[in-house]
Amino acid sequence: MRFDTVIIGGGLAGMVCGIRLAEAGQRCAIVSQGQSALHFSSGSFDLLSKLPDGEAVADPIAGMAALEKMAPEHPYALIGAEACESYARQAPLILQETGISVVGDCRKNHYRVTPMGKEKATWLTIDGYLTAEDSGQLPFKKVCILNVEGFLDFYPEFIAEEFRKQEVVCHFATINLPDLEHIRKNPSEMRSANIARVFDHEDNLAALAAKIHALAADHEAVILPAVIGINRSDAFEVLKSSVTIPLYLLPTLPPSIPGIKAQQALQRRFRSLGGEYFLGDTVLTAESEEGRVKEVFTVNHGDEPFRADHFVLATGSFFSKGLIATPDSIREPVFGADTLFNPSRADWYTLHFFDRQNYQAFGVKTDRRLRVLRGGSAVDNLYCAGAGLAGFHPIQDGCGAGVSLLSALYVADQILKEKRS
Numbered sequence: 001m002r003f004d005t006v007i008i009g010g011g012l013a014g015m016v017c018g019i020r021l022a023e024a025g026q027r028c029a030i031v032s033q034g035q036s037a038l039h040f041s042s043g044s045f046d047l048l049s050k051l052p053d054g055e056a057v058a059d060p061i062a063g064m065a066a067l068e069k070m071a072p073e074h075p076y077a078l079i080g081a082e083a084c085e086s087y088a089r090q091a092p093l094i095l096q097e098t099g100i101s102v103v104g105d106c107r108k109n110h111y112r113v114t115p116m117g118k119e120k121a122t123w124l125t126i127d128g129y130l131t132a133e134d135s136g137q138l139p140f141k142k143v144c145i146l147n148v149e150g151f152l153d154f155y156p157e158f159i160a161e162e163f164r165k166q167e168v169v170c171h172f173a174t175i176n177l178p179d180l181e182h183i184r185k186n187p188s189e190m191r192s193a194n195i196a197r198v199f200d201h202e203d204n205l206a207a208l209a210a211k212i213h214a215l216a217a218d219h220e221a222v223i224l225p226a227v228i229g230i231n232r233s234d235a236f237e238v239l240k241s242s243v244t245i246p247l248y249l250l251p252t253l254p255p256s257i258p259g260i261k262a263q264q265a266l267q268r269r270f271r272s273l274g275g276e277y278f279l280g281d282t283v284l285t286a287e288s289e290e291g292r293v294k295e296v297f298t299v300n301h302g303d304e305p306f307r308a309d310h311f312v313l314a315t316g317s318f319f320s321k322g323l324i325a326t327p328d329s330i331r332e333p334v335f336g337a338d339t340l341f342n343p344s345r346a347d348w349y350t351l352h353f354f355d356r357q358n359y360q361a362f363g364v365k366t367d368r369r370l371r372v373l374r375g376g377s378a379v380d381n382l383y384c385a386g387a388g389l390a391g392f393h394p395i396q397d398g399c400g401a402g403v404s405l406l407s408a409l410y411v412a413d414q415i416l417k418e419k420r421s
């Protein structure tokens with residue numbers, strides 16, 4: 001099979017890179033072995049919430065300029081603050097065109113609420129989620145937190161404890177329905193995706209609306225776990241339009257319904273642009289010739305190679321097996337790319353889970369064009385985008401999705417520029 005570009009990994013980075021290339025008319029394939037980090041998403045996309053010295057970032061674009069000096073190995077520093085701003089402005093438009101409606105501004109972080117009720121600075125949040133413009137500014141003073149009876153991946157008590165610190169009066173309510181009783185027979189079935197399927201049915205959605213309606217008189221808003229609308233995209237809109245009280249979603253423990261929907265929307269968009277998507281296939285090896293990757297081989301296609309002018313490594317970090325930790329090194333399994341890591345394993349992590357862990361910044365080394373380094377030299381037609389890149393702390397610095405989105409767009413531009421020249 002021959003393509004203009006083959007992308008390995010179909011998470012946020014791979015999909016967005018593929019969409020951009022397909023929009024430009026490239027014949028593009030994405031090979032992806034399985035679930036991505038999107039299936040665990042909070043419903044928000046972080047751009048930059050903290051600098052490496054721990055200073056909070058209010059304006060991510062201004063923060064990137066500081067980052068260029070402070071952390072020259074950070075993907076944003078390689079891309080350059082000016083280009084980052086341009087991609088940060090394009091990314092929400094690409095998500096919107098895909099059908100993922102988001103709110104947020106790259107010049108000012110807003111606050112989202114975690115499943116434990118804590119506020120966290122972020123860049124873009126999927127429509128419908130509870131956000132606050134500024135810290136401590138929840139948009140209500142009396143709220144009802146409505147859970148599904150027996151749903152254990154959502155914690156109204158913890159959320160209320162945090163809200164009360166802002167002097168919000170919190171009440172609780174639960175909903176039960178015959179269809180929920182059915183999945184409750186097996187406690188392990190009481191998960192967000194199964195519950196969301198129940199609320200995809202018109203009757204159940206109407207019953208939920210009636211329950212919310214009954215709570216409206218005594219509250220300023222109602223909060224729901226994000227278990228609305230897995231196979232239909234209008235469910236939350238329908239629900240909102242059937243009640244008179246403001247409704248907000250809060251993230252649950254995984255699987256993440258908004259993340260799954262985002263992943264599906266990205267796949268649909270890529271395919272609608274003519275992209276070929278090979279889900280459930282794993283790239284195992286690559287053949288190179290004269291400093292260029294010639295072809296890659298996958299589990300499902302055996303001896304039949306995927307050939308292309310360009311290849312993009314978007315296989316993620318340890319979580320997605322894009323990086324493998326051995327006792328004394330960090331390996332990138334497909335191309336044997338050079339990786340950045342501390343030689344002494346004792347320096348990889350501390351025993352304090354919430355510390356800044358060195359291993360989180362381990363990853364694939366690239367040049368400034370994000371071309372993968374192998375044996376110290378850049379491979380001409382192999383780029384890296386997303387969580388597998390070296391040099392950043394996605395959680396501590398709140399830049400996970402931002403690095404994936406911006407590096408994906410940057411890599412696509414590198415490929416398109418090269419094609420033109």
Ligand SMILES: Cc1cc2nc3c(=O)[nH]c(=O)nc-3n(C[C@H](O)[C@H](O)[C@H](O)COP(=O)(O)OP(=O)(O)OC[C@H]3O[C@@H](n4cnc5c(N)ncnc54)[C@H](O)[C@@H]3O)c2cc1C
Nearest residue numbers: 009011012013033034036037042046283316386387400401
């Ligand atoms: C659990 C979790 C939750 C997160 N939540 C958030 C959040 O809420 N907000 C935020 O801003 N950031 C979050 N992040 C940071 C996250 O890294 C980015 O947001 C982003 O989604 C990562 O996308 P990616 O495409 O770079 O990598 P991934 O999402 O990891 O995608 C890599 C893909 O490559 C595939 N793959 C791997 N190896 C191969 C192979 N050999 N052949 C074929 N396919 C392969 C994998 O199956 C996977 O689908 C989270 C990270 C994790 C791990």
